[in-house]
Amino acid sequence: MLAYRHLFHAGNFADVFKHSLLTRLILALEKKDKPFFVLDTHAGIGRYDLTHEWAQKNAEYRDGIAMIWGRKDVPDEFIPYFEAIRGENAGNELRFYPGSPRIVRRLLRPVDRMVLVELNKKDCENLGGLYGGDRQTTVYLMDGYQSLKAFLPPKERRGLIFIDSSFDRAREFDRLTEGLVEAHRRFATGVYALWYPLMEPLAMRAFERGLVATGIGKMLQLEMTVVQDGYSEGMRGCGMLVVNSPFGFEPEARSMLKWLQPLLSREGGGGHRVVWLAGE
Numbered sequence: 650m651l652a653y654r655h656l657f658h659a660g661n662f663a664d665v666f667k668h669s670l671l672t673r674l675i676l677a678l679e680k681k682d683k684p685f686f687v688l689d690t691h692a693g694i695g696r697y698d699l700t701h702e703w704a705q706k707n708a709e710y711r712d713g714i715a716m717i718w719g720r721k722d723v724p725d726e727f728i729p730y731f732e733a734i735r736g737e738n739a740g741n742e743l744r745f746y747p748g749s750p751r752i753v754r755r756l757l758r759p760v761d762r763m764v765l766v767e768l769n770k771k772d773c774e775n776l777g778g779l780y781g782g783d784r785q786t787t788v789y790l791m792d793g794y795q796s797l798k799a800f801l802p803p804k805e806r807r808g809l810i811f812i813d814s815s816f817d818r819a820r821e822f823d824r825l826t827e828g829l830v831e832a833h834r835r836f837a838t839g840v841y842a843l844w845y846p847l848m849e850p851l852a853m854r855a856f857e858r859g860l861v862a863t864g865i866g867k868m869l870q871l872e873m874t875v876v877q878d879g880y881s882e883g884m885r886g887c888g889m890l891v892v893n894s895p896f897g898f899e900p901e902a903r904s905m906l907k908w909l910q911p912l913l914s915r916e917g918g919g920g921h922r923v924v925w926l927a928g929e
């Protein structure tokens with residue numbers, strides 16, 4: 650039984666970061682007419698009721714989506730993300746927050762397809778309930794890292810692999826790097842988006858060194874922190890590693906984080922960075 654339930658964290662600053670960037674990666678794939686494939690290896694339940702007692706326990710969305718919802722100065726890059734949230738709610742209400750499956754599914758064209766993988770049986774059942782009868786979406790109860798072996802390479806030969814682990818086991822950074830190597834060996838041209846929480850600086854440098862040592866090219870690293878340096882309670886920030894970053898994504902992401910970070914920052918702390926960990 651997996652202990653992690655994303656409903657406790659839905660809509661927090663990390664969700665805003667990953668989901669807004671995710672929309673841009675999907676839209677980048679749509680610049681070509683050819684069909685593409687999306688694999689979401691840690692898919693969650695797809696939609697989160699922010700009034701549920703679990704979501705209310707720490708009300709993390711209040712430091713996340715609620716900080717930007719209703720703003721009038723939202724940059725164009727965020728519009729698809731905001732539309733995904735609006736699509737779950739009546740008017741400008743913010744009751745339901747869409748997870749990655751709902752956000753991506755809205756953007757798929759009729760020729761594209763998506764595989765959703767979730768290891769928690771109950772969460773997987775909930776997710777399956779949202780997609781019964783959807784010919785473009787298939788849901789599997791499976792280990793996300795196994796799914797990289799099971800579904801890659803996709804027949805479309807174009808696609809996005811989103812790896813959004815809950816990081817509730819030891820050695821998850823190693824597992825992430827190993828998973829990327831395995832997946833990239835099977836499908837070297839895929840776009841990969843790997844989310845991770847920021848932990849102690851030494852662990853983060855080891856993760857980066859490990860990634861560079863894989864020899865995989867075109868790795869763009871995006872990070873955002875929301876608290877002062879030295880903060881030790883809870884998550885201080887998070888990052889996303891994008892492999893085979895699509896043309897135009899880097900400047901777009903920079904400008905998005907420049908707008909987003911100060912709005913999600915607590916007492917003006919933290920910052921953001923976008924760097925190439927490995928070039929072509």
Ligand SMILES: C[S@@+](CC[C@H](N)C(=O)[O-])C[C@H]1O[C@@H](n2cnc3c(N)ncnc32)[C@H](O)[C@@H]1O
Pocket residue numbers: 651653654655689690691692693694695747748749750766767768769772791792793794813814815
């Ligand atoms: C951070 S949440 C995912 C959120 C989702 N990607 C989203 O953005 O809406 C991580 C999910 O991974 C699931 N999970 C944990 N370990 C897993 C594994 N080894 N394989 C697949 N899913 C796993 C958890 O049950 C949880 O639902």
